[in-house]
Amino acid sequence: MPAMDFYKQISDNKRMTVLLFLAFFILIGLLAGIISILLGGLNVYGFTYFTIFGILIILFALISYYSCDSIVTFVSGAKEADKKKFNQLYNIVEEMCIASGLPKPRVFVIEDSAINAFATGRDPQHAVVCVTTGCLSRLNREELQGVIAHELSHVKNYDIRTMTIATVLVGIAVMLSDFILRFAFYSKGNSDSKDSRLFIVLIVVAIILALLTPLIANLIKLAVSRKREFVADAGSAEMTRNPLALASALEKISKDTEPLEAANKATAHLYISDPLKNNKGLWLKNMFSTHPPVSERISLLKGMSN
């Protein structure tokens, strides 16, 4: 693969994310539309259901948008880092903020020997960056700089907000499919033979879609997550102008087989590398992973430095 400079990487990946989100909205629109028709028929009642769904969706999105940072730090047992004790860490964060023009985030630490880090917060003004004590003891200054730069890239690109919305969309898609499966048989329909045939087709389509949706929605969300990881890697290279630093940190992380105790399935996607140590290179397994394979990330980063 020819060496790509980081600017092109970033714009390519952002485009991909937009397309994936479009697919998401089409899927959900389809489901909501089907439900509305099944429940109320192709008329004003159906439209009312559609509106109710719309309002619920917006409500859920707003709630998750405003509470994402506090929930995450609480769940992972992170504590705000003491400025004197973690002096170097604060210095590195400040250096990266200068390089990126971002305001300084709050800095948290997790007591764990595994090497990992995450960032959270709905926008750069409310951001939190968190590293494990394993990071601080096992990475050298340059590597730590690369990791922090990667996390700040996530903040800069509003990735946390994107992934929160994606999670909400998955939840809604699952909810809608569940709804279809339960209530498909209680739907309104005319006794007119032509209409009832169309209705049966609609119900069959609805059931198939409902069964597949949770899977499809999750795959889309995971694809978005992986794309954003590549963007954050490229962003880190842009900030430090030193792609090999992050590559070297990733190499150390990949050799570390210890899973991070504080993480679980719900928060795994936030970390810089899969804390549950899931992906091992199998194509199928990779589709279900929140992070792209480390080897691919490392080779892309190495390709950026010439």
Place this chain on the structure above:
Amino acid sequence: MIFVDLTLVLLAIIGFVVIVGIVAIAIYNSLISTLKQVENAWAQIDVQLKRRADLIPNLVETVKGYAKFEKGVLEGVTKARSALMSAKGPKDAANAENMLSGALKSLFAVAEAYPTLKANENFKALQEELSSTENKVAFARQFYNDMVMKWNTMILTFPNNLFAGLFGMNKEKEFFQATEEEKKTVKVDFSGM
């Protein structure tokens, strides 16, 4: 018939003018905000440079206690800082900053040979502060260059280039270049020890 045509033409002209006006306003605003970003980035460099200068007295005090330490190197640092404090104008200041960078590089290179100094907690803390400050100066310059690139690209791309000249904002800005002095690697002479 003629009246209808005239009205349409008039409406089209007005519509065109309004659209061009809106686009012009949008472009002007984005040019101004980018210009301010560039100016801010330039000011940030000075903030970091001042921070470095402020750390020097503390460093000199800590190192002085190690009597055998290379006197010349310490003096180099002190002299550079005085030059900085008395600099008149940006050119003098820039030269003084370069002198200070070189002197600090020498100091830390020489310190490698003094294990007791290296182990001193004060010295270690100062070393981290100073090297972090050097990094911050470098990143501030990098960020300034990034903003300059953004500005230069902005005033040259379509449709901004159509309006930039009109607003008097079509001057490309200069990138920050490392001077010849800074590019030279520091040669450490241990022969005097």
